[in-house]
Amino acid sequence: MVIVPPANVAWSAIQAIFKPVKRELSFIFSYKKKADSRDHKYKKLKAALVRVQSAVEDAQRNGEEIIQDVKDWQKEAELKVQEPEVISDEDPKCFFGWCPNLKYRYDLAKKADVDAHVLDKLLDLHSAFRNTFSHPYDPQVRWVTPSQSYVAFNSRESIVNLILEASKDHTLKVIGVHGEAGVGKTTLINRVAKKAKEDKLFDWVALADVTQTPDIKNIQREIAECIRHNLEEGGATARACRLSTILGKEKKVLVILDNIWASLKLEEVGIPFGDHQHRGCKVLVSTRNPNVLSEMNADRSFPVHALKEDEAWKLFTKIVGNHVNDASVQSTALDVCRRCQGSPLTILTTANYLKRKPSSEWESASKQLTSPSSAVELSFNHLANDELKSTFRLCSLMPYNATIFDLLKYGRAFGLLRGINTTEEAHQRLHRLVQYLKSSCLLFDGRMAEEFAMHEVVRDVAASIASRTGDMFFMRNEIGPRELPYAGSLRNCTTISLFYNDFIRLPDRLECPQLKVFQLYNKNPALRISDQFFSKMEELKVLDVKGMQNLSLLPSSLGLLQNLQTLCLESCLLQKIEMVESMKKLEILSFYDSVIEELPEEIGQLTQLKVLNLDNCSKLSVIPPDVLSKLSRLEELHVSNSFAQWEDGQSAGRHASLGELNQLPHLTSLNLHIPDYSNMPKKIFSEKLQRFKILIGNTWDWSDKHEASRMLKLKLNESIHMNNGVQMLLKKAEDLHLDELKGVRDFLYDFDESRTGFPQLKYLHIQNAPETKHIVNLVEEVSLVAFPVLESLYLQNLINLEKICNAQLEMQPFAKLREINVGSCYRLKNLFSFSIARGLQQLQEVQVADCRNMVEIITEGGGSDVGDDEATITVELEQLRSLTL
Known part of the structure; x- marks a missing residue:
């Protein structure tokens, strides 16, 4: 027992009284x-x-x-x-x-x-x-994010479970789902994909959008990306063989083909199925037309019907909220919900509109609802401003999975870019408009980060609205030999969209003096355009042509288009294109995915050009010197999977030099490949770059699993030097791949000159670095946050790697890590210490292969990293779903 003297008690009491008084006086x-x-x-x-x-x-x-x-x-x-x-x-x-x-x-x-x-x-x-x-886009888990239109209703979950059970049956090869437009087929099969992954029924689940105009190459690409492969370029047949071989190596694969309109031959895509090819490969098909499933020999099919009345009401109230429980609007709300007829698309569109409106407008909305189309039109009529309405109408011209760049092509002609001076600002405005239309359920997420989609029902309404004034003409996906209507009926059009129709011929000349936008997406390889076709389109601002195989000589009348601002000749066969020099007002020029061997010198005369897109022009072998440097207003240059014969700029040559990029002061977006690191000038990459995909070295291909907006792939055959802007790219990169690192012992120390970590890096891939001993090896810089947003770490053939993290850090360096893949790291004994592992709350996937000295994945003691003095040794990796050793 301790006795406290009375004097101490008194002093303690005085202090207790004086402290708060002192604090108040301090104010x-x-x-x-x-x-x-x-x-x-x-x-x-x-x-x-x-x-x-x-x-x-x-x-x-x-x-x-x-x-x-x-x-x-x-x-x-x-x-x-x-x-x-x-x-x-x-x-x-x-x-x-x-x-x-x-x-x-x-x-x-x-x-x-x-x-x-x-x-x-x-x-x-x-x-x-x-x-x-x-949260970044991940093509592997797009369908894992639940749609707001999905609620686990009995009518839906029962179908999901039946499909999953059918997928386990070895006698069933092709399974089908069919139902009316807007009934929720896509949402349902996304749920199937999610459950199949969660329950590990298949090694891989691949999903592709087929659409009304199937593009075999695109379907093949989407499937390959889902199983983490890159298909080499080539014809559809060669790609089909390659894809079939890839799929054949996997034991169990589920391939989902969404939104099929007509029978599709699986062998032409490269999907093996059946006992004689691949018993473990299952195919799930969704379509509006059950006859399509019969034609594709589906072994079993499941109809998807409208929601039951109680289910429809549950979805409706989920979107609108508690407001529907107000007695003054409940009866009207019930009537509105019934008029949606159990269509999830109609419910979504209507409920999203009504939740922003006072109850006084609900009665009027109820009377206007007669079909899914009327719900879309109701939502359109109440968009906040004309800019959003113009964007909605413009989206009717877009392909199924459209991009912000697609909108950019047409944006100025549709009045969306008034007051916008740069393409970077244009990207931001268009993205905001798209996001608003998504929030109104008039647009949906696409497969990739920059993509968005419009439901076919919504697209039909958009096209109908756009064509009512008589100045917009649409022909879309018409089957069978077609011709344009009488030319006189098109005379007053400002927009003509001819989207993948089966044209046998076009008129010799189309007289449309007020025409501003002409879109021709072709699927007939024999179709030709006459020399005088464009001669009476003096006001044309946007010409977007895709899929023409007979444009080796451009129509001479193109030279008359003096007001043209956007010219896109994509997926075309091109040879003589010099006449583009006469189009002095061009701001956007795209030859994406076209067969073109040489860029003419005349391109250099387009001094107003802001965007030059040469992506996927794999045959392009010549860009003459001093052409790019003359494009002083260029803001975006895209040369991925294309020209790579850059000169060093020290002597006159046949090709463009990298030094010409220094003469483009407004460049903010850049895609290109530099095979030889030694040819790089000391200063090449500008601090103004906001978006880039840059390959340096001869190892890399353009596969991009993560769809990051800033990707750098760097192969160094010599010791690193960062005087040419590479350091700036490293600090801005979201996706970084490194190969053959020489003289690099500690990655973070050698690559982080500013000692600020990599604050934007989400995906790090290092391979073939024989001298590297550590990824993080810091003792003094305890406050550094090394990789605050890193989600994926891939280490391959780092034969002397001793530790991933050897540092005393206050903050967890891998708090956002979701995936780690380590292979052929022979001296590595463990991945992480307990203290690091406790911070891996997002970790989902671990793969370790050919690490012959690996003793344990997580080690308990001794490591000099975060919090080694902590006593707790419990590690809970709640998100972990895959461990491969």
């Missing part, structure tokens, strides 16, 4: 200090908010989903970031100016103290998420 005597501290934190929060808003806009432009914590923080910060109360230079007095105003000082300090605590909280939250603002 009076240090009021200016507290206010200054508050103002300093206010400035820090204001700067942080600007940085976050910029990062969020960048992420949204890339089609990424902003994390909810970030959204909540923005709202709080925006409310708090108001000008603080300014302290007067003259201290207010009381008692006729003889005494300071103690109440004024106390109130001011008290308020500053409260504000400072709120500001501290917001700044701490900002530090917590740092550079992690969004």
